[in-house]
Amino acid sequence: MVTNKLNDKNFCSWIGTNKLKRARDVRELRYLLSDARTKDLFIKKGFNSAMEKLSIINPTATRGIYGDVEQLIDDLGMKVSPNDIIEMKENKSDERIKLLKQLQAKLESILELIK
Numbered sequence: 001m002v003t004n005k006l007n008d009k010n011f012c013s014w015i016g017t018n019k020l021k022r023a024r025d026v027r028e029l030r031y032l033l034s035d036a037r038t039k040d041l042f043i044k045k046g047f048n049s050a051m052e053k054l055s056i057i058n059p060t061a062t063r064g065i066y067g068d069v070e071q072l073i074d075d076l077g078m079k080v081s082p083n084d085i086i087e088m089k090e091n092k093s094d095e096r097i098k099l100l101k102q103l104q105a106k107l108e109s110i111l112e113l114i115k
Helices: 008-016 025-033 036-045 047-057 065-079 082-090 095-113
Strands: none
Touching (some): 025 036, 025 047
16 A cells, blocks of 8 residues: 555545455455556546456456466466376266366357357
């Protein structure tokens, strides 16, 4: 907030005036305040207006599907261990493989629609 020339009084005001209604909305502030357009919208029109704009500017920053996709990409890179790979190679009927193939099929179908 300091980077954006805002302080604790601003934050308390947002809580008091219901610009931030839920505790989890606070987590989105760093995204909203990092862009001048969403910062202005947040201050003038409130959280929801700013989040709508943010979803266009930076779709992975919002709680929507694109943020989930970004998290999934990170998780797959970090949480699928070499042992998982070896186990799946050895057992082709592993349920993990079925899930990954379902994910692949869904992604391919979506990508095909936008070609």
